[in-house]
Amino acid sequence: MKAMKLVGAMCVLFGMVTCHAMGQAPVAFDNHYRAYEAWQATQDDALREKIFQWVLKQAETCPQSEIRNVFQSFRFIAKGMNRGDEFMRVCTMRDTEQDSIEMHQAIALQRSEWHSGIAEYKTAYDILEKCLKDARLTPVLRSAVAVKASQILSEHLKRPSDADALLVQTKTAISTNDAEAYATLCLARAALRESLHDTPGAIAELETILDYGEAGREWDWTYTPAMQRLALLLASEGRNEEAVVALLRMLGTLKSPPTGIAKRLIEVGAEATACEEVLAMLRRHILGASELGDMRQRIERIQPEVVDLLLALDRPAEAVAECRVFTLCAPDRTYPQAADLTARCLKALDRNLVRANAFLDFQRAVISPTNAVENVLLTFPTLSDTIRKEAYGKLAATDSSDWMALLIRSTMLCWMDRPVEAVEAARKAFMLCPMEESSLQACANAIARPILVLTRDPALAQRAVDHLLYGGDGPDGIRGTEDDIVDPLPEIFGKLSYK
Numbered sequence: 001m002k003a004m005k006l007v008g009a010m011c012v013l014f015g016m017v018t019c020h021a022m023g024q025a026p027v028a029f030d031n032h033y034r035a036y037e038a039w040q041a042t043q044d045d046a047l048r049e050k051i052f053q054w055v056l057k058q059a060e061t062c063p064q065s066e067i068r069n070v071f072q073s074f075r076f077i078a079k080g081m082n083r084g085d086e087f088m089r090v091c092t093m094r095d096t097e098q099d100s101i102e103m104h105q106a107i108a109l110q111r112s113e114w115h116s117g118i119a120e121y122k123t124a125y126d127i128l129e130k131c132l133k134d135a136r137l138t139p140v141l142r143s144a145v146a147v148k149a150s151q152i153l154s155e156h157l158k159r160p161s162d163a164d165a166l167l168v169q170t171k172t173a174i175s176t177n178d179a180e181a182y183a184t185l186c187l188a189r190a191a192l193r194e195s196l197h198d199t200p201g202a203i204a205e206l207e208t209i210l211d212y213g214e215a216g217r218e219w220d221w222t223y224t225p226a227m228q229r230l231a232l233l234l235a236s237e238g239r240n241e242e243a244v245v246a247l248l249r250m251l252g253t254l255k256s257p258p259t260g261i262a263k264r265l266i267e268v269g270a271e272a273t274a275c276e277e278v279l280a281m282l283r284r285h286i287l288g289a290s291e292l293g294d295m296r297q298r299i300e301r302i303q304p305e306v307v308d309l310l311l312a313l314d315r316p317a318e319a320v321a322e323c324r325v326f327t328l329c330a331p332d333r334t335y336p337q338a339a340d341l342t343a344r345c346l347k348a349l350d351r352n353l354v355r356a357n358a359f360l361d362f363q364r365a366v367i368s369p370t371n372a373v374e375n376v377l378l379t380f381p382t383l384s385d386t387i388r389k390e391a392y393g394k395l396a397a398t399d400s401s402d403w404m405a406l407l408i409r410s411t412m413l414c415w416m417d418r419p420v421e422a423v424e425a426a427r428k429a430f431m432l433c434p435m436e437e438s439s440l441q442a443c444a445n446a447i448a449r450p451i452l453v454l455t456r457d458p459a460l461a462q463r464a465v466d467h468l469l470y471g472g473d474g475p476d477g478i479r480g481t482e483d484d485i486v487d488p489l490p491e492i493f494g495k496l497s498y499k
Contacts, residue, residue, distance in 0.1 A: 027051060032058050032073040039077050052077050059090050067094070067106040075110065079117055087114060101136040105145060112148065121156035125149055132170075139174045139181035146170040147188040154192055164192055180222065183209045187226045199233055206230035210246055224250065224258045235268040243268035251281055259301060262308035272313055279309045283387040286415060292408045299329040299415055307341055316349035317380065321417060324377045327453050328414040328422075339363050346376070365456050375454055379499050383417040392416050403433040403443070410446045419450040419496045423464075423489075430468055444468070455495050463488045 027050050029035040035058075039051045059074040078087040088111070095107040108131040115124035128149035132142065146166055153163035167189040174181050186205040193201035209226040227250035234243035247264055251257055261282075265275060282302050289295035303326040310319035323342035330338040339360070346356040355376045365373040395413075400406055406429035413422035426446035433439040447468070448461040455461075466475075467485045474483030 027054055029054065032070050036073040036076060039080075048081065052081055052083065056086065056090065060093065064100065064103050064106060067103070067110065071110045072113075075114055075117065079114075084114065084118075101134065101138070101141065104134065105131060105137060105141045109145065109148060112152075116152065116156070121152055125152045125157060128152070139178035140184075142170060143174060143181035143184045147184060150188060150192065154195070160192065160196055164189065164196075167192065179212050183212060183222045183226065187222055190226070190229065194233070199237060203230065203233050203237070206233065210249060224254065228258065228260070228264050231264055231268050240269045244270045244274045248274065248277065251278060256298075257282055257285060257302065257305070259305075262305040262312070266308070266312050275309050275313055279306060279313075280387055282306050282309075283385065287387070287391050287412070289408075292404065292411060295408060295411055295415075296329065296331065299326070299411075300331060300334050303329070304337070304341060307345060311345065311348060316345055318383070318385075319345040320349060320377070321380045321383045324380065325383065325415055325417050327377070328417075328419060328450055329411060342377070362456060366458065373456070375456070378454065378497075382498055388416050392418070401432060403429040403439070406432065407442060407446055414450060419454060420493050423447055423450055423492065423496065427468070427489075450496060451492055457495075460488060460492065460495070464492060 027035075027038075027047070029038065032055055035051055035055050039048055039055075042048060042051075055070075055074050055077055058070050062070045074090070075087060078084060091107050091111050091114075095104060097103075108127055112124040112127045115121070115127065128145050131137070131145050132149065137145070150163040150166050153166065154160045167185055171182060171185045171189070174185065176182050186208045190202040190205035193199075193205065206226050206229060209223060210230060212223070227246055231243040231246045234240070234246060244265065247261065247268070247270075251261065257278075261278065265278060270278075282305055286295070286298045286302055289298050303322060307319045307322050307326070310316070310322060320342065323338060323345050326338040327335065327342065343356040343360050346359055347353060350356070358374075359376050362373050362375050391412075395409065395416075400409065406425050410422045410425040410429065413419075413425055423446075426443055430440065430443035430447065433443050444465045447464055451461040451464060452458060463485060467487055467489075470477070470485060472485055472487065473479045474481065474485050476483055
């Protein structure tokens, strides 16, 4: 088996699949987004024409479900090249190729967008007004057209009263039988009423969405922004307690807490009891993950929220320890955020920059026998909140012989602020995993990460992995030679233990 390295090569994907002598050969792309990026990036007329033809072909052939996204790139490129005639030709072709109300609605929206893009707002509105007269429109399709038409009326044609009347009329036509469509209209009307300085009217529309409760789970792209906006509007009216109740009801409904929930609670002046309640909800949500990728994503997204709540509760020492957990679990792309958040919490705790700067210096260090720099995070005690205590008690009472379950256990132990046990679980996963490079590397990464994060000592992490690969006899397989590897675990466990 080949030696395993801690740092792998990174592969950069540029999106273009074939690009042989771009001025001569046809071009092809992974998707229309990449094509648009390539069109923006070049001033070569010949290449731009080839890109346009490729995107045009996608617009002619894409499924109806992809019309909105593909036509957006097609529209931008066609506008930039003054090819509106070809854009409209494709719109007509797609609209007439099948008798489908879904296709008719999608193309009507695209035609309207084209005219809006060239400031022909009356024409853009007329297209949508005509579409709204089609009795075949489903509630969801009708609501989308009505919302877009109301925006044109209000923002561009300066007819807010007509925009409001359209939304009210469409709400009446749809009724509350279709929750998603009705909520979409309520959200649009709330934005309109707010723009007209009618805060009570906006609040009334948003409270209608709040009343849907459990149904919000299925369309949280509408429900979540509506509830967060409702909380801010209630707070602006001095109704802070109602604002907090709205946010708590939202959290109790959604499958996953929305990004920024901590800041929303702080903005509306939530009391400590409410912040504590949400803090517990967030921690429980992390523990609800059943797959490794899901758990890592939850930690990446929720840990900053936990830290913000602890700072609001004036518990900066606990916030620092939660940052330590964040650094242990964060993927590479999020690690700088975790480090920055840690320094901010140390500053809040100490009210000076001494330990914050020491921590940042530690991040830049490469530890060696001649360069010993202390990690200030090791001086904070293990997190011991009620959620973690209960979860750890249950986890300690179980065992597993499945290597993937052990990797999840390792990540969970990192989140529980127990890096020594996390490394032990990852080592056991290594012993049980298949003899495939990806599986071995995943286990090696889980072993090395706590070591690298808490000690900044890559040589120590590499020794840990090498000991798993070669055992004590080292690469040559002969005991008593120079490449023998002393088991590094006692040293590792000592360095990962909090003081």
